[in-house]
Amino acid sequence: MTRYKAIISYDGTNYAGFQIQPNAVTIQEVIEATLKRLNSGKPVTIHPSGRTDSGVHAVGQVIHFDLPQKRDVEKLRFALDTQTPEDISILAIEEVTEDFHARYLATGKEYHYHVDTGKSPNPFKRLYAAHYHYELDLDAMRRAAQFIEGEHDFSVFCATGSSVEDKTRNVYSVTIEEIGEDELLFVFKGNGFLYKMVRMLVGTLLKIGNGQLPEDAIQRALANQDKKMTGPTAQPEGLFLMKVDYSGEKKCHK
Structure with missing residues (x-):
């Protein structure tokens, strides 16, 4: 067998996430069906660097798969x-x-999250940015984001349904930028992220920016695993998996 690594990009709008599941169309299902045709009707399984949820997009997702001959x-x-x-x-x-192995050998990932802050939702951004029209204190959000950086037990920012036992992750950096008119870009870089972790962090930062949570909410949530100090999970359409790294000494958490 010959192993291949592929970098893929996809608009997750019309898919029920990456992983195959019954009674729904997924990214994995579509790519495997195509590979099966290219492999003389024999099944081919693809392995991603990680799964994305329904409606989530990817610019630089990485997969690997095996074929019985060199191509x-x-x-x-x-x-x-x-x-x-x-x-x-x-x-x-x-x-x-x-x-x-696309998943086990990854050393880092970068996610972007887009927020449309216009008074009314921009119809041209509706599939690629979450709408949030309330007033935001960006300085407070940026100060709060600093508490995310570093190595922490992020259990409080992991949605139910995850089978991962070790929920310690190292977040290298979190930045919040104003791009264009009425749009925010959140950039998260780290050695790995838990189930819906980025979306939960964005939801919390937005609540802090709007004054509905204290500026030290994330610090208190991480220190005490206090769910009361977290905001709602932000909508999936704003999230993009931008890049997966395979360099450096430390391996990404599964």
């Missing part, structure tokens, strides 16, 4: 890219060693 990587990329729907793109494919 020209550009021909394989072109075939896979042209035979998947228009909302899925195969950006690059390369042959890798058999011990490469």
Whole structure:
């Protein structure tokens, strides 16, 4: 068998997330169906760096899969890219060693979250940004975001349904930028993120910015695992998996 690594991009609007599930169309299902056709009708399983939820997008998701023979990587990329729907793109494919694993060897990830802050929701952003029209104190949000950085037990910012036992993660940086008119961009970089962790952190930062939670809410939530100091989970459409790293000494948490 020959192992291939692929970088893929997708608009998650019309999919029930990445992972295959019954009675729903998913990214994994669509790509595996295409690979099956390219593999003479034999099933091919793809393995992602991590799963994305329904409505969540990816710019630089990484997957790996095995095929029984060597292929020209550009021909394989072109075939896979042209035979998947228009909302899925195969950006690059390369042959890798058999011990490469898209999930277990990742050393870091970067997520972006977009918020439309206009008085009325922008119809052209509705699928790619969450709308939040309340007044926000950006300085307070930026000060609060500093408490996210570093290594912490993020159990309080993990949604129910996660099977992961070790919920300690190292968040390298969190920034909040104003981009264009009436739009905020949250950038999270770390060695790994828990189930809905980024969306829960964004929801909490927005509540802090609006004065509905104290500025030290995140610090108190992490110190005491206090759910009362967390905000709601932000909507999925604003979230983008931007990049997965495979360099450095430390491996990403599963």
